[in-house]
Amino acid sequence: MAAAPSTAAPIKLPGGVSPLRAGQGHSFLWRRLHSLTGIVPVGLFLIEHFFSNAYATKGPGAYTKQVAFLSSFPFVVTLELLGIWLPILYHSLYGFYIWYRGDSNIRDYPWAGNWMYAAQRWTGAIAFFYMGWHTWHLRFSGVHILTYPAAAFGKVQLEFHSPAAVAFYAVGIFCASWHFAYGLWLFAAKWGITQGPVSRRRWGYVCILIALVFMAVGAVTMHSFMTTPQQPVEPAASELDSFTMR
């Protein structure tokens, strides 16, 4: 059914927003993919990551075992690449693109949802730069912990040697938890899962709880790393350790 062309040509004035481009482009796919990757696999990885690191609360031995378990996966680098790095990179870069195209206006309209809109962008950006630092330090430089799992605990401990670094980790964990929890809320609202205001509010309470659980687990884990005596990080010694551990 072809729409009849309107006879009167609309007056073209500069500075207007263009109307909907029905049937054009692929932004729907990319934007929804961005939304989905935040939950699967990035969100799932975040759950796994907080859970695995919480083994630190059971001491260096248990932590080493968990790192060794994760490192023992077949195709582990491929899994990391397709399940973690590429999805996070896509979610982050497309996220910056979304931020760039939006015009935050909390000064004129300081409403709760509008603040959360802005906060979702800031927490995402901070979490991104935090993750860059975090993965560079622990995954891509220094002792290779996939090869020497016993060095992992000590290597993480070294991260907390200055108060500034501790603060940076705390901020990173806070932002990642916030961004994920509100992301879950947004996902439910945008994909039509929570359609009414009551269900959105209730799901909001659940998401607050999720954020608090993540932040608490992160804090307890950090506390364990910081209160345990420094563990060895030399590959040779750790290798020996890991043998004795087994």
Next chain:
Amino acid sequence: MPEKPVLFKIRRQASPAQKAYWEEFELAWHAGMNVISSLMEIARNPLTRDGKATTPITYDSNCLEEVCGSCAMLINGKARMACSALVAKLEQPIRLEALSKFPIIRDLSVDRSVLFENLKRVKAWVPIDGTYDLGAGPRLTMEDQEQAYPLSRCISCCCCMEVCPQFNRQTGFVGAATISQVRLFNTHPTGAALKRQRLQALMGDGGIQECGYAQNCVEVCPKDIPLTRSISEVGGAVMKQAIGDLLRR
């Protein structure tokens, strides 16, 4: 009550291409005055605060009771209907500006035809034209009527678009009003004939995916339309259709 005179600062622009400038006006206070009645007073005696003769201010208005949607403008920086903006409740000086995301025609009058274009693109109508009398349509259930009525109250003022951080020239986002009208016409038993086409249209660039769920739309809407519910419901329907189309292909 011996009230002080009312001070207005109005951002004026003689034509789309000309530069904008501010003019100040002072009016004697009287009970019940609103922004539109003030603009009418200025038109009757177009003198600036320092007594210089000027042109009357151009603005859109019609019903003066918040049902036509014409007089939306920025009042003290916020989008709202001028006819229901009571001077007694506003901070002074009262700043009046044209909506910022629509091309200015003159002074406070803007071109909001983008909404009309968007409504056409999602086929926001009930298709009843035929070559013969189609007879009476199916009945609308009471439940559907109750859902549809609040949506039908949209006055096309474009406030929801003005306050939306995603409605701008980079995204070309369609805005909450149009998405809500999709829900209205998809709820209608005869209107539902175009349901697939409407949802399809919202998958195009500038479609429903651009919503960032800042929820300013539902806060600002002068008619209290449940716009976020519409976005969630239509968002779900669009997603269902997108996945269905992918599998049926």
